[in-house]
Amino acid sequence: MSGDFGSPSPMQPLSVGNVVSAGIRLYRSHLKEYFLLALRAYLWILVPIYGWAKFYALTALISRLAFGDLVDQPESIAAGESFVNSRLWQFLMTMLLMLIVAMGVVFGVGFVFVLIGVLAAVVVGGIAQQTSPAAAFLVGLIALVLGLAAFVGILWLLTRFYLVDVPLAIEDNVDATSTIGRSWELTQGYVWRILLIGFVAFLITIPIQILLQILSTIIQLIFMPLMQQGNSAVSVLVFLLILGLSFASGAVIVPFWQTIKAVIYYDLRSRREGLGLKLRDRDI
16 A cells, blocks of 8 residues: 555554544545545436436446555546446446345334234233233333344344445446455454444534534525515526535535545455455556
């Protein structure tokens, strides 16, 4: 890893703080380029299907560019975009597969814990003849514990797919299905660390989200009298202003998340595969 972004030793595990600070430094060094890429990605959301694939590909491109810097093989935006565009439909397929996987995880884990909770409630209620306040408290406690366990289980499983877009944007011979398996492979044994990194990164983005809420509220308060009069043009204007603010704030936050992903991906590959990492040959 280069001196600007990395740890003292290439094989030394990066701490949570190092991962986040490396992501921040990468983002700051390419602030304009990454912001404009993310803004383009958000504009593509307005186009159904094809635009959604473009959004996923362009945000993954940020991780690819950041990873190129980490391995001292910087790449031009044009070259990187050409690569991710060649896999555009694979990105769309990955989105669809991950939607199915996420629904399966949420409903599957939820069903199991609900079933366990119902059985526990029946047993406890039967023992206490359903009249004891202590039994009601115990049933509520069991429901709370099972709810927390279900939430943690869902979070753990979904974190195993945290990197699905990154291998597809970087590695050769990867498609929509193999990139999901690749994420599962790389994140094995590091879920809690990734969650901690994500939590710290989330805390850093809170001020931007608060600012967005304040600006949105101010806009609504300014135009509220005209909106209450049923002025549809003003309502459309307010909607567009808030949408624009949402896109702009997203374009600020998403590159930060994608650079964090790139650092995590680099770190996990370094741990599992050493630094024998080499992007495909490219003509920049």
